[in-house]
Amino acid sequence: MTTSSIDDVSKLIELYPWLSEIYEEISYYRNDVNGVIDMYSQMIAELDYNSINYLVDTQKEIIEKQQELLDEQKSQLDEQKSQLDEQKSQLDEKDLIIEKLQNLLTKNNIDLQL
Numbered sequence: 001m002t003t004s005s006i007d008d009v010s011k012l013i014e015l016y017p018w019l020s021e022i023y024e025e026i027s028y029y030r031n032d033v034n035g036v037i038d039m040y041s042q043m044i045a046e047l048d049y050n051s052i053n054y055l056v057d058t059q060k061e062i063i064e065k066q067q068e069l070l071d072e073q074k075s076q077l078d079e080q081k082s083q084l085d086e087q088k089s090q091l092d093e094k095d096l097i098i099e100k101l102q103n104l105l106t107k108n109n110i111d112l113q114l
Contacts, residue, residue: 003009013020029036 003012009023013023029039
């Protein structure tokens, strides 16, 4: 597709008519530098947009993984809290039994050293 002269372009277009549109567009952009700059600016904007979307998607994945980890840790903490509540309840029951035994011993004047 590269040529060094206009004659070569004409020969190429005769051999491959579909190149005509491409060469016309190239010719247009050679004469319209602002069009090239606009096209370049649009391409850069699209690349920026795609880069931003990629970064956002990547951050969303990281956040989702972190949220899953936090949910798992919260579940473990809830389970541990439940176990601690159960142990506290058992200790409260034992304290109540000890208190009743101490009251009974005191009532019966029995001195027991612990």
